[in-house]
Amino acid sequence: MVNRNQTRVIEFLLLGFGDLHNLRIPLFIVFLIIHTMALTSNIVVILLVVVCQSLHSPMYFFLSQLSLSEILFTSNIVPTMLWLILKSGGKLSVARCISQFYLLAIPSTTQCLLLAAMSFDRHVAICKPLHYTIIMTFGHQLQIVMSCWFLGFTMSLVVYIFLKQLKFCGLNIINHFFCDIAPLLRLSCSDTYFVELITALVSFPLLLSPFLFILVTYIFILQTILKIPSSTGQKKAFSTCSSHLIVVCVYYGTLSSIYIFPPRENSVNTNKCISVLYTLVTPLFNPLIYSLRNQEIRSAILKYIKVLRSSKI
Template sequence: MTLTSNVLVIVLVGVTKSLHSPMYFFLCHLSLSEILFTSNIVPNMLWLILVGGGKVSVTQCLSQFYILCIPTIAQCLLLAAMSFDRYVAICRPLHYATIMTFTHQLQLAASCWLLGFTLTFFVYIFLNKLEFCDLNTINHFYCDFVPLLQLSCSRTMVVVLVIAVETVPVLLSPFILIIVTYILIIRTILKIPSNTGRHKAFSTCSSHLIIVCMYYGTLSSIYIFQPGENSINVRKKPFCPIHTGDSID
């Protein structure tokens, strides 16, 4: 259902001329990132739940983590790009056509994906240098950052530092940009004299704002508000181990 709905969004935007606007262009990229995220995690996770566990090589585990992080970072940046689009549309309507050209849309989308690939690649390099000893059971549904670090018998301080440094441009900077743009948007909307105009302006931003709250709320609850080794057990029930097999040695 997830794959079908996201593919349907991309197809509808592509074939409907009235939807050929920057907001729907970025929405297609959000759907594309969701397709990549879902196809990477969900099939294997459902299989592990069905059979009660499974085996995966270290290379496959790191590859899954790499593909997991790319759409996660891209979605954060795409949401920021969409907020900038709403800011220009409402606060600078006379300059909207010249600012949000198709070339600029492509550049923004390409930058989001490029940063996703590049930043994740740095983390992948450091994770690939970790050594794994006797423990070979991943206490999670998939190969996430914290479960991988718990299996390593080498020093993980550098990897943790890289993650901490990348968190600022990946999570905080887009979120701050979204907050600032919506403050300016709300100030502009409140200056609109007619109730109809204010309602129309709010309606163009409400869906995007809901998505931002849901997405960043989920990321915060998983990676910020529940840090530590015990947070994994708190967030998931029942326990479903993934064994990395002999290749972990």
């Protein structure tokens, strides 16, 4: 802990992409387009799951919740990012900065749990197909989803409450485009040991436990698929969970690059690039994977495109 209590900090200076002055406008346009596409694609997924009868199944219900978490996640980060690009940096109050992290933590935690719920759904569908309708009733789906969101809100709230107790003085520069927990802890002139301990106790089980659960369920899924006598049956069974497996790899790959195996502190630009993938590209990538690799979603999209065209005629 550094003694910096000579000046009380009431706001942080976020540098954003301030070192890319010549690319400011092109970067803003590209990021705005990607953000708009991400929001649109996730909203389309949610609407399709709600209105299309063929998508009223547990897998798509969980997918709609994943899309909802992506909307909340990217809507919290990207508007600030775009504002910082236009202004070549900007200031956020301490309270707003900590609140932004809280609103970032909720969907991030919930996504980990939802991905685990989706792997459980695939496990039951492939390993226990005769019991699928009994186990995955709508009531059970609702309980699982509500538990995911409840844990996301409450566990993030615990960390938020302790972050609110920190005092900031002296340095107030964050060389990033959003308020993450690491720079907040570095800039605090309070003793951060207890906050770091609470964060570790809350975050590691909620991040690693779903990943381990997904790993174990896919081991059982793979064992079951290999027992299927025909290669056609094996391909059909694996295709039902391939989209989810790709999303898990992308999500945990970017997450681990930022938080578990972060770049060195002098690799600020590398960290920003990875964060852009995590906050901007991944929310667009996930619905595209399911749309491109899933016949039922493609059919639903084509069906409603035809309906719209015929209504115009």
